[in-house]
Amino acid sequence: MQTSPLRKVDTPALFLDLDIIERNLDAMQQKMTGLGVDLRPHIKTHKIPELALWQIEKGAKGITCAKLSEARVMAGAGVKDIFIANQITTPCKISGIWDLAREVCLSVGLDSVAGAKMLSELFAAKGGELEYLIELDTGLKRCGVLPGEPAWKLHQQIKDLPGLKFKGLFTHAGHVYGSANREEVEAISRYESRLTQETAEIFRQNQVEPQVVSVGSTPTMKVWQGHQGITEARPGCYLLNDAMQVGMGVAELEDCALSLGATVISRPTPDRAVIDAGAKALALDKGGHGLETVKGHGVIPGRDAYPERLSEEHGILKVAPDEPLSVGDMVRIIPNHACPVMNLFDRAYGIRNGRVEKEFEIAARGKSQ
Ligand SMILES: Cc1ncc(COP(=O)(O)O)c(C=O)c1O
Structure with a gap:
């Protein structure tokens, strides 16, 4: 691990x-x-x-x-x-x-x-x-x-x-x-x-x-x-950017500040891994107002894998068979659309150089009145 x-x-x-x-x-x-x-x-x-x-x-x-x-x-x-x-x-x-x-x-x-x-x-x-x-x-x-x-x-x-x-x-x-x-x-x-x-x-x-x-x-x-x-x-x-901004050509992956950390809970076949984050973590958004410029439900930099399907609490990754992803590994996913994802969590962890520096309360999440 x-x-x-x-x-x-x-x-x-x-x-x-x-x-x-x-x-x-x-x-x-x-x-x-x-x-x-x-x-x-x-x-x-x-x-x-x-x-x-x-x-x-x-x-x-x-x-x-x-x-x-x-x-x-x-x-x-x-x-x-x-x-x-x-x-x-x-x-x-x-x-x-x-x-x-x-x-x-x-x-x-x-x-x-x-x-x-x-x-x-x-x-x-x-x-x-x-x-x-x-x-x-x-x-x-x-x-x-x-x-x-x-x-x-x-x-x-x-x-x-x-x-x-x-x-x-x-x-x-x-x-x-x-x-x-x-x-x-x-x-x-x-x-x-x-x-x-x-x-x-x-x-x-x-x-x-x-x-x-x-x-x-x-x-x-x-x-x-x-x-x-x-x-x-x-x-x-x-401020955060996301896979949609990258898809439109107005940001690079290196400009994406938000990532969802998820853990592999199963690797049932060489081309499939399952993570502990589904639609209730990544949202199903592929672009609010038109064309889909994204593939699947997010981007996993540095991995030959992407979230191909989501059920509520499971994310099903399509994985290259030789990609070494094991049960217990963490993946970091750049969401398609940052805004609805932020609205799904109570807190976010501010990180620098791979370490947690600060915890933020997402105080206005769910504020839709
Ligand atoms: C009225 C209005 N202004 C500004 C914005 C910000 O746009 P973006 O999400 O592309 O940053 C939005 C986004 O929905 C909006 O509805």
């Missing part, structure tokens, strides 16, 4: 290589600083307050969250500037937004008159003001009004609602995850910025200056050259 110091941790377990994280943090921060753009990383990737604070310490202006409950955890840990890049439409969330807005500098997304009225009603009744960014759909076909005139029209409809204050525009070109290669990523990145900037220009021509014009996903920001009029970038996954 192997004698790695990591064997002190029971498997399946998440390892975060702290040197790689720091490199990824520095690279993205330096790039955005160089381009004169604010970085507001999406923390849904890691869900760990200490990592959010590290991003801010390195120069991020604030953070992006997907959910109010995530934002609460981050605020509780001391993050002061939070954008919830989502639509808030339930009574519980609206009153939670009011409470959180007392504590931190908070802004939210909006893409409808109905949603705007819900927030306006409460904030006006209580005598407060909430900043919002209009969400644009630049191709993902998720939330968002269409860029250009439809966005300006929405602005006209909601601009005078009491209790609300226009802050800017944002988009997320998540359909980039359907890209087969870097050239396609580059084209979507340019388009994301161009449509958002053109929309901002319509506002400016009408004497409305968006304070924030925000774009971003990890792939589109990795290849980005900057774009006139864009003020903010919101990548999230760049």
